[in-house]
Amino acid sequence: MVATLDSLKNDFGRKTGKSSHRSRRGRPSLAEMANRRESSQERLVKSAIGAFAKHGFETVTTGLIAENAGMAQSMVYYHFKTKEQIWKAAIEQLMRDLGERFPLATDELKDLDPVNRLKVLVRRFVRMSALDISLSRIMIHEGTTPGPRLIWLAERFLKPGFELFDETVTEGIKSGHLKDLPVYTVTHTIISAAAMTYCLAPVVEATHGVDLGDEVAMNELADSFLTILFDGLLAKPKGEGDSS
Template sequence: MGLKERPAVSRVEQREQTKSRILEAAMACFARLGFEGTHFSHITEHCGVKRSTVLYHFQSKENLWREAVKSVVERFDEAFSQSLNLCDPSSDQARVRALMSAFIDALIAVPQYGQIYLREGSSEGERLDWLVSNFGPPRAMAIGFEDRHLQERIRLSIVRDILGASLISVVTLGPMMEASLAAALGKKPAGLHPMTDYRKQELIEALMLIVFPL
């Protein structure tokens, strides 16, 4: 028997595949280099297409950045949801622990989320305004608590910023610090995320004291 021929890929499918490759390259470049540090040449070299092709699909660097960030948020929210679904929180304290645990897992699974947050979150302008409106993962933002006072503390006070910034900073900067330490010691990076289960629980318990002070 002869080998079956693969069905021809339609032009529509080819365009979608090319667009997907560009988007993957953009996510990697914007996360690693930031908006200002990323040039079209970085993206075209990464995905193997011409600049004109990138502009055909996304019209401008700004549009490409927004679409790339949207894709990162969608992936982060999916990873967060999958991790959270494994939990069965029975109290507000259990919900907060489950939320932070799922957030950490998602940051490890989708490192571009934390990288973009750290690179773009401190630069005032239209991109920061856009991030404020679009960077919150929907599932995480939708979690409610029985205690209304706790709900307000986590949603509307500085506690929210402390939790988010602490989780993103520790988890996202961890691999960078591990690589820097390895370089200083003349060793190769282990290639593993340094957020072990023990350190993860340490981080969660430290932040629990902020949410539920003694």
């Protein structure tokens, strides 16, 4: 019997271990393409966070964002269309990251009196500022050039955190634990002190040789904030006991 062409091909394949069908590299699946897009988006957003924190919105270009991400500038417009769109994406990612590490939920603090609850919040904010100063720097940039971006940032992300301090301070005033000061002045004094100090961390290191990112320095700074805030700077006269 004369072997057909197909049988010869199959027989050759069995002897050589090669398939009779030519192997070809398939096109990436939709899922793979989505993962690639997500990966490129993540790289661009990460680059954007660093760029906007360092230079501010007006100075940053999409070319700089793409260059720092190791990508072509066209990829920025492919994913985000405008510079403002990637700025918002950067803020959203930054706030998600901070929210995972420093959640606003304070259920575990509900049994504390307002003063001790406020002390815990201050320590948390100092640590948050120490571990990632990107948000603080972006706030400073946007605060010096107020406009629609600042309003969007405040309404969507900043107010919930500020309100947490406001509510604790208000409760402390009503309970008689804290002096009756305008609440916003207390909240902004706390937040501005921590945020600005870490934005100027290189100045602290240059003038005093202290690395504020160090765990010891972080705790020292939080302790000093709490002492100044709740006890003041004036030392007690010798022999005077602790009135607390």
